[in-house]
Amino acid sequence: MIEVENLTKRYSGVTALDGISFHVGKGEIVGFLGPNGAGKSTTMRILSGFMPPSSGRASVAGYDVGRESLRAREHVGYMPENVPLYLEMRVTEYLRYRAALKGVRGRKVTERVNDVLELCNLTEVARKLIGKLSKGYRQRVGLADAMVHEPDLLILDEPTIGLDPNQIRQVRDLIRNLARHHTILLSSHILSEVEQTCHRVIIINRGKIEALDTPQNLRQRLRGGGEIRLEIHAANSAKAADELKRIAGIQSVAGDIDGDWHVFHLQTEAGSDPRPAIFHHCVKQGWQVRELTQARTSLEDVFVEMTQPE
Amino acid sequence: MRKLFILFGRELAQYFRSPLAYTVLCFFLVLTGFNFQFGVSSLNLQPLTTTIVEAFFNTVFFWYPFVLVFPLITMRIFSEEYKMGTIEPLMTAPVRDWQVVLAKYLGALVFYIVLWLPSLLYFVIFQNTTEFRAAEAVGAYLGAYAMLLLIGMFYTALGCLASALTQNQIVAAIISFCLVCLMFFMSLISFMTPQISPFLRALTSYLSPIEHMAEFSQGIFDSRPVVYYLSLTIFTLYLTLQVFQSRRWRTA
Numbered sequence: 001m002i003e004v005e006n007l008t009k010r011y012s013g014v015t016a017l018d019g020i021s022f023h024v025g026k027g028e029i030v031g032f033l034g035p036n037g038a039g040k041s042t043t044m045r046i047l048s049g050f051m052p053p054s055s056g057r058a059s060v061a062g063y064d065v066g067r068e069s070l071r072a073r074e075h076v077g078y079m080p081e082n083v084p085l086y087l088e089m090r091v092t093e094y095l096r097y098r099a100a101l102k103g104v105r106g107r108k109v110t111e112r113v114n115d116v117l118e119l120c121n122l123t124e125v126a127r128k129l130i131g132k133l134s135k136g137y138r139q140r141v142g143l144a145d146a147m148v149h150e151p152d153l154l155i156l157d158e159p160t161i162g163l164d165p166n167q168i169r170q171v172r173d174l175i176r177n178l179a180r181h182h183t184i185l186l187s188s189h190i191l192s193e194v195e196q197t198c199h200r201v202i203i204i205n206r207g208k209i210e211a212l213d214t215p216q217n218l219r220q221r222l223r224g225g226g227e228i229r230l231e232i233h234a235a236n237s238a239k240a241a242d243e244l245k246r247i248a249g250i251q252s253v254a255g256d257i258d259g260d261w262h263v264f265h266l267q268t269e270a271g272s273d274p275r276p277a278i279f280h281h282c283v284k285q286g287w288q289v290r291e292l293t294q295a296r297t298s299l300e301d302v303f304v305e306m307t308q309p310e
Numbered sequence: 311m312r313k314l315f316i317l318f319g320r321e322l323a324q325y326f327r328s329p330l331a332y333t334v335l336c337f338f339l340v341l342t343g344f345n346f347q348f349g350v351s352s353l354n355l356q357p358l359t360t361t362i363v364e365a366f367f368n369t370v371f372f373w374y375p376f377v378l379v380f381p382l383i384t385m386r387i388f389s390e391e392y393k394m395g396t397i398e399p400l401m402t403a404p405v406r407d408w409q410v411v412l413a414k415y416l417g418a419l420v421f422y423i424v425l426w427l428p429s430l431l432y433f434v435i436f437q438n439t440t441e442f443r444a445a446e447a448v449g450a451y452l453g454a455y456a457m458l459l460l461i462g463m464f465y466t467a468l469g470c471l472a473s474a475l476t477q478n479q480i481v482a483a484i485i486s487f488c489l490v491c492l493m494f495f496m497s498l499i500s501f502m503t504p505q506i507s508p509f510l511r512a513l514t515s516y517l518s519p520i521e522h523m524a525e526f527s528q529g530i531f532d533s534r535p536v537v538y539y540l541s542l543t544i545f546t547l548y549l550t551l552q553v554f555q556s557r558r559w560r561t562a
Contacts, residue, residue: 048402051558073404080402084395088327100316101403145399 001026001153001183002047007056009042009207016042018207019056024200026152029179031194032187034204035307040187041081043204044157047185048078061152074103077146077182081157083138087131091122091141094130095148102149116144120174136167143174147182154178156186160193172197191303205307218302227295228266230278233288237262240287247281249274261290314409321387321417331421334382338375338425345371346432353442362436363445366429367454367527373494373520377465380490383421384469385483387414388554392477401558411551415470422462426455449529457526460539461519465490467546474553494519 002024009017017039024030032040046053047060049069058065061075086094095113104112117123120140125133130141139159146154159175160168168190175197178184188194194201195215203211203218211218228250234240241253244264249272256263268274275292282289325331349365366372391397400410433444433451445451472486473479497518499506515521522535 045398050398050402070404070406073402076402078399078402080395080398082395084398086324086396087394088324097316097320098399098403101313101405103404 001028001061002185003057003059004043004047005057007043007046007058008054009039009046009051010054015207017046017053020204020207020209022202022209022212024183024185026183027179028200029175029184029186029198031198031201032185032204033189033191033194033201033303034187038204038307039207040204041157044078044155044185044187045080048076048155049073050078074149075152076155077149077151077153078155079142079146079157079159081161083142085130085138085141085145088129090127090129091133092117092126094141095144098145099148104149112148112150116148119147119177120144121170136163136170139163139167139171140174143171147178150181152183154182154184154186156184158188159186160188160190168193203303203306210306211302226268226273228268228275228278229291229293229295230264230266231258231261231289231291232264232282233260233290234262234285240264240285243281243285244278247274247277248272249277313405314413317405317409317413318416318420321414322420324417325383325421330382330386334379335425338379339428341371341375342429342432345369345375346429350436361443361445361450363433363450363454364524364527366432367458367523368520376461377487377490377494379422379425380462380465380469381472381483381487383425384418384466384473384486385479386473387418387470388473389477389479389482392557393479397558407555408551411470411474411547411554415467415547415550418466418470419463422466423459426458445527445529447529449531450527453526453529453531454523457519457523457535460536461522463543464539464546465493467543467550468493471546471550471553474550474557493517497521 002022004023005021006019007017007021008015008019020039020043032043034040045051046058047065049065049072052066060072063072063075065072089097092113095116096109099109099112117126120143122137122140122144125137130138133141139162143156143159146156156175160171163171172193175184175186186194186198198215200212200214201218202209230244232240237255237257240262241255241264244250244266245253249269251267251269253267254265256265266274266278273294275294279289279292282292346362346366348369348371349362353360353362353365360368388397391400401407436442437444445454468489469482469486472489473482475485476482497514497520499510499514516534517538522532525532526535
């Protein structure tokens with residue numbers, strides 16, 4: 001759905017994008033992560049046809065964004081950062097205008113506008129002036145606008161910025177629902193957000209792609225494997241540590257003491273989950289178990305690790 | 311063509327969504343009404359040498375609001391979109407750059423025409439309440455309004471250019487006011503410096519909107535001003551398109 005090859009964008013003296021390449025398949029939700037000024041918005045603006053790249057190639061839905069810009073734009077629904085809207089227009093009026101402008105014709109306009117009003121929960125404010133709406137509603141008007149012409153691809157720049165937790169949850173659910181019919185590229189600062197909604201994540205920093213993978217793989221890549229926390233009551237902690245180390249899939253064992261309890265941090269190999277084996281061993285040895293959990297590396301760690309200036 | 315029409319419709323409607331349009335309309339009605347009253351009373355005092363149409367379009371009270379109105383109606387058309395960021399959703403819709411520029415221009419031009427509509431009524435009332443004719447012939451009417459349109463076309467284009475240059479509406483208004491005044495007062499150079507060479511005097515009088523209006527409101531048709539205003543309008547719109555495009559290529 002998106003093909004980007006060696007895309008570069010230079011503003012007077014500043015290289016905002018430095019030869020990035022990636023592709024996004026149909027039906028995927030891809031998250032764009034990066035610190036401010038990393039080039040997220042620039043990439044999205046190029047893909048949405050707002051501005052041309054300095055060099056390189058980008059195409060959406062099979063159309064080159066430079067040479068077949070109009071065609072490409074017909075297949076993209078774009079919601080810019082901070083959702084600029086015409087504040088003097090009413091919600092329905094605005095959406096009808098946008099639908100017509102994007103090539104929806106005749107009776108289909110009313111149909112599409114009603115669809116997106118319902119989908120984005122805007123029916124109750126349909127007749128209000130956009131300028132009188134709260135931030136959360138405006139965000140949804142922006143989303144409704146982005147998908148009013150049934151685009152194949154939705155590009156959403158920071159769709160949840162500035163919303164309260166309830167609104168964030170609503171928008172996130174909405175995006176998940178949209179994924180059934182659209183391919184989605186979204187950018188965000190909120191990592192848990194991306195982790196929960198996206199199939200793949202692109203981490204971008206200073207105009208370069210640092211990583212492109214699924215959230216699970218990114219997490220694994222950082223720590224190699226995972227970490228398991230085990231709290232037991234055993235007679236001899238040194239002996240217990242020795243035995244645990246021999247269980248398949250465990251790389252190293254570090255111990256700690258919390259009162260009568262021994263707390264072990266077990267590093268596991270990538271792709272293995274030795275928790276059942278650990279449990280069986282504990283039962284066999286007669287150790288009391290208080291906790292056996294897999295600690296999750298959050299995407300936040302990956303993000304910080306990859307985008308920190310050296 | 312459909313896209314152009316949709317864009318144009320929004321641009322024109324936009325005027326009537328904001329208080330600006332009503333303020334400008336009001337201001338304009340008061341000033342033209344005063345100008346008309348001035349014309350009628352001066353015809354009352356002196357022996358009749360000109361018609362009311364000629365008197366109406368050739369006074370200081372006509373030209374003042376005339377040059378002021380262009381910055382007011384054009385200052386927001388691009389600047390506001392830059393400032394609010396609405397240029398982004400606009401230009402990521404499948405529309406061409408020239409369609410946007412032309413739609414905005416036509417929106418402003420039609421609003422300008424709307425401003426002048428009430429003035430038509432003045433002459434109808436005049437003709438019905440006095441036994442004088444408002445103009446010598448239909449040609450004088452047509453001439454005056456055609457010149458109003460021609461000058462309006464050019465000055466509106468200048469306003470568009472100014473608005474495309476900046477995201478600050480006040481700056482846009484000042485630039486367009488300067489451009490309009492430059493074009494307008496150029497013709498007054500010969501009044502201000504009487505020693506000016508005959509060539510410059512002739513040149514500035516050729517380019518003078520005051521001269522053009524004086525001629526056309528008498529019903530005299532001259533093709534030179536027509537070509538002058540049309541070609542400058544097209545040139546200014548072309549410049550506007552270039553500025554509009556280059557701004558988007560550069561902005562971060």
